[in-house]
Amino acid sequence: MSGAANGIVNSLTSARLPKWVPWALLAGSWLVLAIVFGILAAGSGGDYNIVAVVFFGTVLFDVLLVTISYLVEGSRRARDRLVTSLVSTAFIIAILPLVSLLFTVAVDGWKRFDIAFFTQSMRNIVGAGTEQFPGGALHAILGTAEITGMATLISVPIGLMAAIYLVEYGRGHLARAITFFVDVMTGIPSIVAGLFAFALFALLFDDPGIRFGFGGAIALTLLMIPTVVRSSEEMLKLVPNELREASFALGVPKWLTILKVVIPTSMAGITTGVTLAIARVIGETAPLLIIAGFTASMNYDLFNGRMMALPLFVYTQYANPGTDVQPYLDRAWAAALTLILIVMALNLIARLIARIFSPKLGR
């Protein structure tokens, strides 16, 4: 490591910065930057930029801390402090967009987060609509529920059975190929899944402009299956072999052992995995843009006609506004808020299921 030229100091006797110094420096630099940006905002009449304060304050803190540490503690400790502060800065950098995004969605989405938004479609709505009919996303929420529900219905049996095959039956090349390609499938771009569904049904029904909800469900199935297989496989592997052996020893056939012993034991984990998979595909926009199309009206029929979905509602409200842009943007933000709340709720439910219903096996 650092040679004698750097001057190796006995770290037990060398000077150390007191523990409170980094924290004081961090608070100090944020405060200084808050004042600087306050003066700037007052001078130019612009908005007060809290994100820039935190970001540049953290950078100032990094520079100050390393300089002071170098002067007091020597180069090796200064380098250590540099990395520590860089690593913490990386974390703050990652948190800033998340906070900014959640804040914006909550504030802008709240404006139209009303009853009308959840009870009306966009049929015959122009601009802000009327006092009584300001337009809403009911048709999109219905479409999302139907398309995602159908995708879940198809992908859960296939995914679960494939996982059972991999854990209980699979041997040799075929099992290894399935494992590998399931991993690869997790990386398929969502838009390619949409193009596949379109290519499939356009050839099947000989209709070059085909758009319908079931196609969207097929595209989402393709995205959902790998997640279901992976999580179910992990959960099935966690079931102790002793349970299977005890069942076999009692003369229970293998398929009944799997159905009555293995799956009930891993049920909580599998449900968690499926919930997380739903949360992953419910926000998919691109495949539905390709194959489900968009509409302003209610459509209850998965197999006939264009069908709206919530993420697509966000996109179309943003991309195709009328002359008066603001009501469309407000609806887009409200739909974004709804979408985020749904995804968060699904994630929360998944964690609760995992915590409450998991068997106490001392894993």
Next chain:
Amino acid sequence: MSMPATGSHAAARSRPADRVFAASALIAGVVILTALAAVAVFLIAQSIPALIADPATLPTPSTSFWEYVAPLAFGTVWAAALALIMALPVSIGIALFISHYAPRRVSQTLGYVIDLLAAVPSVVFGLWGIKVLAPFVQPFYAWLVDNLGWIPLFAAPVSGTGRTILTVAIVLAVMILPIITAVCREVFLQTPVLHEEAALALGATRWEMIRVAVLPAGMPGIISASMLGLGRALGETMVVAMVLSPALVISFVLTGSANPPTIAGNIALNFPEAHGIGVNALIATGLILFVITLLVNSAARVLINRRKAFSGAN
């Protein structure tokens, strides 16, 4: 792969129900392989008309199909590479922060927070990118072009809206952070504890311990994590479609108003209105995207599988 189930032996009586169940499990596995093959087959089938058509009839008249694809493919790779360059150091930092710096009690919560980023739908990221991030970064771009305009990357004129490929890459970087962080974190946590303790016992500071013990052990994991992130960034659609102001050019300029579009973004923007040969051309570009991501992801998986211990992506 350890198989917990015991194999059936010759003496056991074979029940019909057993065979039905085993067969349906096998069929489910084969269906997945077939589905992947079907993706390739149907994309190719629908691409052929565009490949053999007169290039002058393509959405943008060109001398060949490849001339039509070139700017798209370039934009895709360029945006994804920029995103990876930004995301990788930050992800490694966060992963180290969670695995080696944060107190153990906090680190799990911090992991949840990062996973929260992965839960945000891409269309919401797109809306945030154009309404919040683009106006926020535009003054910085103006400053960069004014002061560093001699660097080709920041050549004048500056984009007035901030809807440039750099903005797109920033949003993409935020979106691929969680996957890279998750894999790196798993890998760093699996560093042999004896190596770490040996380094610390020799008087190494925490950074020196990480440099000699953690990073070398985690290198294969870092590489495959970045390839997984790259695969995500290549295929990301809605952010590009919403934020980028595209022009069919090949250009390295980061802050201008003429940006190379990406394959996925181009499909999302043009598919709803496309007709005739235009549909086939878009599907053909999708096929190219599929092949690129398939190669990148397979390479990442092969790398992960070679060291089975580093299965953090699972």
